Amino acid sequence: MNAAKRGSPNVNTEQVNPTEKTPVFFARGLCKNYTMGEVEIKALRGVDLELYAGEFVVFLGASGSGKSTLLNILGGLDSASSGEVTYQQQSLTNISERELTLFRRQHVGFVFQFYNLIPSLTALENVAIVTEIADNPMPPEQALKLVGLEQRMHHFPAQLSGGEQQRVAIARAIAKRPAVLMCDEPTGALDSKTGIIVLEVLQNINRELGTTTAVITHNEVIGEMADRVIRLSDGKIASIHENKQRRSPSELKW
Amino acid sequence: MNALQHKLQRDIRAMLGQILAIAAVVAAGVMVLIISVSTKQSIELSQQRFYQTYQFADVFAQVTRAPNDLIRQVEQIDGVNIAETRIQAAARFSLAGFDEPIQGQIVSIPDYSEPLLNRLHYLYGGRPGAGAQNEIVISEPFADAHGLHVGDDIHAILNGRIQALQIVGIALSPEYIYQVDPNSILPDYARYGVFWMNRSALAAAFDMDGAFNNITLSLQSNADSGYVSDSLNLILQRYGSQGAYGRYEQVSHRFLSEELQQLGVMAVVLPTIFLGVAAFLLNILMTRIIHNQRQPIALLKAFGYSNRHIIQHYLWFTTAVVGIGLLGGIVLGMIVAQPMASLYATYFRFPEFIFGLQPRAIAIAFIVAAIAGVTGTFRAVYAAAKRPPAESMRPPSPPIYHRSWLDMPWLQAWFNQPVRIILRNIQRFRLRASLSVLGIALSASLLVVGSYQFNAVNEMLTTQYRQILRMNLDVQFTDVTPGRALYSLQSLPEVDYAEGYRSVPIQLSNNRKEWRLMLLGLNDHSELRALPGWQQALPTDGILLTRYLAEDLQLELGDPVSVRVLTGRQQQLQLPLAGVIDEPLGLGVYMQREALNRALREGDVISGAWILSQEHTYATLFPTLHEMPMVASITQFAQAEHEIRTYIDNTILGFMAVMFVLAGSITFAVVYNNARILFAERERELATMRVLGFSKAEVAATLLGELAVLVVLAIPLGWAIGMLFSWLLVTAMSIDLFRIPFVLSPHIFALSAIGVLFAALLSLGLMLKRIWQLDMIQSLKTE
Numbered sequence A: 001m002n003a004a005k006r007g008s009p010n011v012n013t014e015q016v017n018p019t020e021k022t023p024v025f026f027a028r029g030l031c032k033n034y035t036m037g038e039v040e041i042k043a044l045r046g047v048d049l050e051l052y053a054g055e056f057v058v059f060l061g062a063s064g065s066g067k068s069t070l071l072n073i074l075g076g077l078d079s080a081s082s083g084e085v086t087y088q089q090q091s092l093t094n095i096s097e098r099e100l101t102l103f104r105r106q107h108v109g110f111v112f113q114f115y116n117l118i119p120s121l122t123a124l125e126n127v128a129i130v131t132e133i134a135d136n137p138m139p140p141e142q143a144l145k146l147v148g149l150e151q152r153m154h155h156f157p158a159q160l161s162g163g164e165q166q167r168v169a170i171a172r173a174i175a176k177r178p179a180v181l182m183c184d185e186p187t188g189a190l191d192s193k194t195g196i197i198v199l200e201v202l203q204n205i206n207r208e209l210g211t212t213t214a215v216i217t218h219n220e221v222i223g224e225m226a227d228r229v230i231r232l233s234d235g236k237i238a239s240i241h242e243n244k245q246r247r248s249p250s251e252l253k254w
Numbered sequence B: 001m002n003a004l005q006h007k008l009q010r011d012i013r014a015m016l017g018q019i020l021a022i023a024a025v026v027a028a029g030v031m032v033l034i035i036s037v038s039t040k041q042s043i044e045l046s047q048q049r050f051y052q053t054y055q056f057a058d059v060f061a062q063v064t065r066a067p068n069d070l071i072r073q074v075e076q077i078d079g080v081n082i083a084e085t086r087i088q089a090a091a092r093f094s095l096a097g098f099d100e101p102i103q104g105q106i107v108s109i110p111d112y113s114e115p116l117l118n119r120l121h122y123l124y125g126g127r128p129g130a131g132a133q134n135e136i137v138i139s140e141p142f143a144d145a146h147g148l149h150v151g152d153d154i155h156a157i158l159n160g161r162i163q164a165l166q167i168v169g170i171a172l173s174p175e176y177i178y179q180v181d182p183n184s185i186l187p188d189y190a191r192y193g194v195f196w197m198n199r200s201a202l203a204a205a206f207d208m209d210g211a212f213n214n215i216t217l218s219l220q221s222n223a224d225s226g227y228v229s230d231s232l233n234l235i236l237q238r239y240g241s242q243g244a245y246g247r248y249e250q251v252s253h254r255f256l257s258e259e260l261q262q263l264g265v266m267a268v269v270l271p272t273i274f275l276g277v278a279a280f281l282l283n284i285l286m287t288r289i290i291h292n293q294r295q296p297i298a299l300l301k302a303f304g305y306s307n308r309h310i311i312q313h314y315l316w317f318t319t320a321v322v323g324i325g326l327l328g329g330i331v332l333g334m335i336v337a338q339p340m341a342s343l344y345a346t347y348f349r350f351p352e353f354i355f356g357l358q359p360r361a362i363a364i365a366f367i368v369a370a371i372a373g374v375t376g377t378f379r380a381v382y383a384a385a386k387r388p389p390a391e392s393m394r395p396p397s398p399p400i401y402h403r404s405w406l407d408m409p410w411l412q413a414w415f416n417q418p419v420r421i422i423l424r425n426i427q428r429f430r431l432r433a434s435l436s437v438l439g440i441a442l443s444a445s446l447l448v449v450g451s452y453q454f455n456a457v458n459e460m461l462t463t464q465y466r467q468i469l470r471m472n473l474d475v476q477f478t479d480v481t482p483g484r485a486l487y488s489l490q491s492l493p494e495v496d497y498a499e500g501y502r503s504v505p506i507q508l509s510n511n512r513k514e515w516r517l518m519l520l521g522l523n524d525h526s527e528l529r530a531l532p533g534w535q536q537a538l539p540t541d542g543i544l545l546t547r548y549l550a551e552d553l554q555l556e557l558g559d560p561v562s563v564r565v566l567t568g569r570q571q572q573l574q575l576p577l578a579g580v581i582d583e584p585l586g587l588g589v590y591m592q593r594e595a596l597n598r599a600l601r602e603g604d605v606i607s608g609a610w611i612l613s614q615e616h617t618y619a620t621l622f623p624t625l626h627e628m629p630m631v632a633s634i635t636q637f638a639q640a641e642h643e644i645r646t647y648i649d650n651t652i653l654g655f656m657a658v659m660f661v662l663a664g665s666i667t668f669a670v671v672y673n674n675a676r677i678l679f680a681e682r683e684r685e686l687a688t689m690r691v692l693g694f695s696k697a698e699v700a701a702t703l704l705g706e707l708a709v710l711v712v713l714a715i716p717l718g719w720a721i722g723m724l725f726s727w728l729l730v731t732a733m734s735i736d737l738f739r740i741p742f743v744l745s746p747h748i749f750a751l752s753a754i755g756v757l758f759a760a761l762l763s764l765g766l767m768l769k770r771i772w773q774l775d776m777i778q779s780l781k782t783e
């Protein structure tokens, strides 16, 4: 079960104290409008937010409340209509498409509900596709070891279960040693047992690599493993709750 | 409008570019069919109309001189409808301001009425006044060439006497639709014309009072033409007849038939190739597009739509594609076909040009396109509908890939992941990739078909005019002349070299097939006339034939050939076939000159001479030659070559240029479609790569890399298929006038490769826009 723990001897295990508040992301007055013909949809209506180095944040909120929109803007997949985002004091709001690509390439790892692995590449190669273009990556084998898949390195996506595919996606996201890991409903397509394995992997990465991790979920329970739980409602932050005690995924039940 | 119809509308709008590209493939195939068929059809219709309205004769015969009364006997022959006698002669003409000699055929028309047969269509003016001796009607192409009008003057040398004549009419005749000097194969409107005068005027000039030298007949619909000819020959025998002949041996008709036959072949072979390829491409493209719709198809099934319903839905989609293609093809085809057909028509003078379009051609196009589209759609939809609908409910399962020889360690070092994606995709979908390669190759092969003739024709003419006909001038004598006449030519300062030849009109026959041709007697080892494939001395008994002719007459080496001489003593000779000659232009019958003279029981005589001389000396040479009483006419080969090149450029090559453009459009449409389909299939993967931090250019490279591999594999295959198609076309298109050789020059290969690469680049440009606008979030959100 704790394969990920076993396979992490020589990575950067610098422990980060979440209370030592250095904001990695800093957002003020973020708005995002979609124009659909005559109608304007306000997906975000003025979000103020900080994400701190090394913390584990869970985003909760009703469908359509703007969670994905917010994460996509923070991760450099999309840009805001108005407002300001900075990543380590550098603005993300007024930079070119090329610079955004570079930002993603160097600093952000993404994990999606539907894995989005490249079917024609093996697990190892799916990870290698990222390490080949990153500045300071870990070897792909090591990333797969971190998610406990060292035995399945040469399997193609079609030969892996959903949970295994999602773990390959996580290995692919962390192999570049990103500063942040953005996960949009990473357990959405998985049963609870498999979901817990995936969450454990995310927690280990967060602990051992100190990667700031943001997870979107509809599952209230998952909030219990986070440092902070941020609730969105109707394009705004409704509440921020800090957990005194983070629970381990294996203790969660749903 | 129900939801499915909305879906259909949206699908069509979303794929408009692709639909138009596939429709373009169909349209190009249809256009080729329509252009080829209607060009042939138009000429055929115009010809038939002209023949009928102006009473083109069925049987012709030339005699030396026969009494007019003879017509009574001819009219008695069973099967003869109308018989008409006339006077016909060769004559020389001269025009003020035109220094070169003009040859002409002058034909009599009745003084007091229209001719019964071979009537004239007057474009300007009319027939000579009753009994007028100095009035002449000239042929329209000749009038055109010199800008002559009714009322202008022309001088004729009739039977040695110069006569000033006034032009009273400009006309066309069904007998001279294709107007050519019997000695050459192509028209030269400035130097050869056809003229008509009153019978009384010609009778006076040629001492033909109460006599005729030419007779034409029309036949009853059920007549036995063989019997009529035989009976006519019997009647005319005593009057120096050269034998009756039918339309097929009449020069203009013969040429037109040849041209129509060639067009007929093109009208079958070209559309078969183009429409066949278009149908195949339509089929695979539809299959591919619908294959990508299997998710929505499974979904529709899950909702409870029946297979029939779903197939119907997609058939509407196909109908839209095929419909646009057909309609576009028909409209564009008709727009292009009309000028194409009238370009041909400028070589054939018709009073009215009837543009014909066979409804059958359109029906064929419709059926072929519909079958190809419907089967493609049916196959793909059926395969998709057969899958359990539950598949659309499950999260998508990635397609299965395997490792292969491409993963050998020593190869591995060379590849990065994007390259690996390209190679694995091609390997995984081997059938699909092969079909794409085949599709692109087929379109490339059309480029080969469309372009190879340009070089082949050039090669053919170069062979003919540089290697076979090495002389500059051909001087024809009025009569056979003793061989020593050559000295008077050789002694001229302008003449570098002169060589005599003997030519005699003959009729070749074997197995009921007959050919009226000139038998050419050559010197051994002639300096000016090469016989390709014949290096040794000429046979002393026996003749050589152009290979095409020997094959047409089904003659083997050594077979006796029956040769009937049409002039002089009209001997009937049996000469063995001693060899065949591979010459691309015209038809030839050759013999050693001495042997020919011996067979004709003549001494050392020549009927003309070939001359080598410099072009700048012509100004003094021509007048000198024309002073010589023995000289009848002069042919310049540079001019002849120019004319045949122009003719071929305007007809065949004009036609092929249109084909080339269509082949180019098909190529583009196919490559573009392949790119679009690849993009649709890889969209999600490309979006993922963008999320992972690959730049737009890097993402574009993986997609285009795959396309590039397909294109590079397709080019050589396209060459191979194109060579096959070209060979088919050349073989089918051989006619008496010329046989385009099967030569494949590097240009053709380069041209087709460039065509495909250009199409790929253009598609790439259009695809870049899509890759640039690729919405990462949208593509990743749902499956």
Ligand SMILES: Nc1ncnc2c1ncn2[C@@H]1O[C@H](COP(=O)(O)OP(=O)(O)OP(=O)(O)O)[C@@H](O)[C@H]1O
Pocket (backbone or CB within 6 Å): A034, A035, A036, A041, A042, A043, A061, A062, A063, A064, A065, A066, A067, A068, A069, A070
């Ligand atoms: N491309 C788009 N065009 C128009 N509207 C959009 C687009 N993307 C998102 N929206 C709208 O923006 C709002 C927020 O969407 P978002 O995807 O962020 O919601 P979410 O909180 O992630 O929801 P879920 O939990 O269902 O994933 C929704 O009302 C949605 O309809």
Ligand SMILES: [Mg+2]
Pocket (backbone or CB within 6 Å): A067, A068, A069, A184
């Ligand atoms: Mg969402």
